[in-house]
Amino acid sequence: MNNLFGQPQGGQGPQNNAFFQIGGPQAAPPGHVPGQALPGFPLPWAQHFVAQANAQNRPPKRPASPAVSDTSSRPPSPTSILGSDTAASGILMLGAPEDPRGPVIKHEDLYYENIVFRAGNTIFKVPRFGLPEEGVFSDMFTLPVMEGTMDGMTDDNPIILPPEITAYDFQSLLRTSHPLARHGAGKLELREWLAVIKVSTIWCMDKLRARAITQSEILFPASFSAVDRLLLGRELRVAEWMLKAYEELGRRPMLLDARERELIGIPRSFKVMELRERSVRWAEKRHGRSRVQYDFRRKVKELFADDLARDRDYQQ
Template identity: 35%
Template sequence: MPRAGPAGRCKDETSSVAPSEADKLEDVRRHSVFYFDHIVFQVGTRLFKLPRRKFEGDSEVFRDMFTIPPGDNIAEGQSDEHPLMLESIQAEEFESLLQVMFRPHHAPTAEEAKELSRDGWVHVLKLTTMWGFEKLRRIAIDSLTPLLQKEDPVGWITLARTYEVYEWLLPALHALARRTKVLQPEEVEPLGIITVVKMAEVRESFPLADRNGNYYRGYATRETHDFISVIRRVFEEELRAAKPFESIDIGKVDYSWD
């Protein structure tokens, strides 16, 4: 039976009962965007707890890794006691990747705002290539290009081949052809004997003297000579795999190494 309220109106008894905790939870939902699962990685002796979404959203390698059923065991990455182990990499390499991946846009700390070094960007290039982070790999390539243009080209060629940045090959080979210093014995190992032989052919194409034995002077210097056509012919097979390289201004490469 309804009973009279303070104002004489009838009021159902159940209406004054507070909703239960279960009723409250029925209305609570996870936000479709801003609700993150975390994953715990172990690299060497360091633990990293990071939003899982950044990894599975941008990398097919991690996406497949996260879909592997754990079986009867506790899923790796769920806690500090059961981290997901990342083998064959160093903690500092992973830190470089995370610095780019999680770079804050607003009010970064001094540590967060610190620019990566050349080696740091190489770490990013290595891991983004290994794990298929295409967008971050592109950032690493674009960031490394102006840095490598100022270095000796042997390292540039080696990085291009190691991480399959084919757009670097032609400008890097051109830089080596223009270098004033001759090829050194210690450069045979990183370049490979075939490259050394081919590069010797390219470098020897520079016209030091005319048919009468008169040496060129003035503007005709190795640093300004255009070896592109010779490089295309000598390294034709390797350059077939190269992506467009027009984005790299060959004229900005430093050819003055001694």
């Protein structure tokens, strides 16, 4: 009788059975016919299991390397696809190398010229292409260059700005007008816009000046008094700020205090008092009318004409 491993009873134990030789070398017994079950493995599924286990223990086959001269796996070149007679083949020749011995030329659009400015003790080197195209800049680079003069070409020979224009002023101007200075700089603060008004007024840059005035008015803090706006208007020659401030000082019920009189000066303080007095007389002659209905704006233009005229854009 055979045991569970297909061996006669009393034979050697299962340690000699082929089941325990998976993955190891197995020599077929003499007279073994291929395809038949090995001794000790009469069941077909067991022989299949052994073959599968042996296959898993073998190292994987490496793919054969292509020969050096084998070009079957390379993609065809564009010229071989298009052919030399097609219209598209000419596109591939646009980037053809030029003769290095030929003349060197500047690109008509992508060759940027830098200009060096000096404001105070600070020098600025900025591309010419982004500078404002109005005011002093509109004529700066159209004037003929005299022999031996190369201002703005090097750090040692910059274009020197007027002494009243500080480095902060010029920096603020560039931040509003030059694309490279604007990039990543964030929004300008009130102080910077006021500096732009100053520079644009000196250099007759009307468009930029109007923009700076508008932006400054947006950023005026609520704590700005009429005297604050008056002083800024006088300093920067903004007629509208002066006109509104004088009108407010004349219309309000409170008189000028000592500090306000000191800030705006004695002559202008007397004119504000005159403005208030005229409004009172006007109301007295018109019974039932309030002095706040007086045409303060018209009288301000008359009393403070000299101040308002400092703004060249002012129109009466």
